[in-house]
Amino acid sequence: MGTLAAQLGQLNMLDVDNAARAQINMDDLAGSFQSYCITAGSPPASRNMAPSTKHHQLTLVFPCFDIIPQGAKLALEAPCNIEQRERPRKDVFFEHNHPEAMVRLPTYTDVANASIPRFEQENLLESMVERLTLAPGFSTLNVASYYRTDQQTTPTYRFQLLTHWVTSAPNPLFANETQSVEVDAAEWQEIRAQGAKVRWVKLLESHINRATDFSYFRVLERLEQHDPEYARREDSLCNSLFDRAPYPSINHVLKIRLSMKSVRRVIIDSDQDIYELPCGHQFMCNDTYLMCATSEDECLAAKCPECGQKILHKDTDMMRIAMVRDRRAREHYKCEFALLKQITTRFEQEVMVGPAFQATKFSIQCKDFCDALLAARRSFRLPATVMPHTINFVDYPETIVIRDRLVGNLSHGFKPMTVLRRSTMGLLINFATEVLKEFTGVRDAADIWTVLPPSYRGFLIAWFHRALGLAHNKVKRSEHQLSQLAENFYVQKPDDDIKLGYKLDVAVMGKRHKRISLHKSFGDVPLEKTRIPYTFKESDWKREEPEYI
Structure with missing residues (x-):
């Protein structure tokens, strides 16, 4: 070509x-x-890396029941923002090419110039994953959270990292590695605090707290494979919690912020209150104006009248706003996807499986x-x-x-x-x-x-x-x-000249109404007497030929 x-x-x-x-x-x-066709369950052994590849592929598996100690009980967090989220549906989003919970970590060198990096002595999850950025390869991070005893109030988190290095000079003795680390709830909170800056931590956190429909169904699938009864109970419990308190507008977010995060000082009437902001100044809020007249941009830009500090600035506020916009994005996507599905279905019927005589x-x-x-x-x-x-x-x-x-x-x-x-x-x-x-x-x-x-x-x-x-x-x-x-641009036929003329009259002078009058001012004359009789002649429809001398 x-x-x-x-x-x-x-x-x-x-x-x-x-x-x-x-x-x-x-x-x-x-x-x-x-x-x-390659399915999502294809074995990882069938994957390779190109000579110019400069990334390390990290796949997350949660919950991994193989690394849970015998006698321990699985601990699951409630889905993140479950009260503001819609109930996930498989037919809408989950069947989206079936990707894995995977992230690419950029590496400093490509496969052609890489070598297996030295093993780090620090037994920390961050250092273990940071080492993966030194050379290309495939890694799987198995994660499990569990309670060792019934008296334990906070879960324990165990991470197992399986690594296969892909370098220009492979060493069969060191190409595959296995590392494990166990942390308590406080240490895990320190790790997940980096989620806003580190991509793999953000993906790991969203998978553990089931912040997406994708992670929710992935966890549910693994539960069904391990214990179908436990999976049904978990799904039924979550189903009753989804979409209980949606935020229909950012205006509501500002109202909730003022009501929950501030101290109400003075109640003027049922609609208007004075709040004390985190900066220490007071802010008067008219609920009627806020809910009906204030735009979302004005709510986002609302500031303290004294010091100019923005009212919506906390992470929780931004998270609520993100949920509001996410619901709108879902509705927009559903409309677009329904239209696209209709278009592709029509395309298949007319072109792909249509009759042979169709072009x-x-x-x-x-x-x-x-x-x-x-x-x-x-x-x-x-x-x-x-x-x-x-x-x-x-x-x-x-x-x-x-x-x-x-x-x-x-x-x-x-x-x-x-x-x-x-x-x-x-x-x-x-x-x-x-x-x-x-x-x-x-x-x-x-x-x-x-x-x-x-x-x-x-x-x-x-x-x-x-x-x-x-x-x-x-x-x-x-x-x-x-x-x-x-x-x-259709041209009227000669037989339709009368109709065309009537249309032109209506367009210029308006529609004419029929008037029935007995001419009472000139006496009671019947309507038939007011009409002028006319007899059709042959010259009405025949054109006379001109005479040439």
């Missing part, structure tokens, strides 16, 4: 007509790609197809409490590179291109494969998918499939708009 482009100049290599000149069997490529090809401008690819990628952006940013493939470096190359390839603007569903899917896959080969340094296309997460391949299929559906919908919508435009 690259040789053809060099010979013929800059070509749109996603155009079916151009690809046919390159003699690429696109149907076989798309069929073989879709038939080979499977359609022409679209390069700019519109590029917009469809970008819109399809944006459709994978999920609310914050659905899936952590670190395991969402939308912002992966590989995805960004593929997106930029696709935009560059489709830079022909309004030039038309031919799209054929199965062939174009094969061209998109081939294009992404070539980009990934260059990005990862892997020469064989079959080995590229072993250096990426198992479900990344499914993400690419879903991305390209949605893009084709959106592109086809845009073409159909444009055709419908053109047909409506043609109807507006």
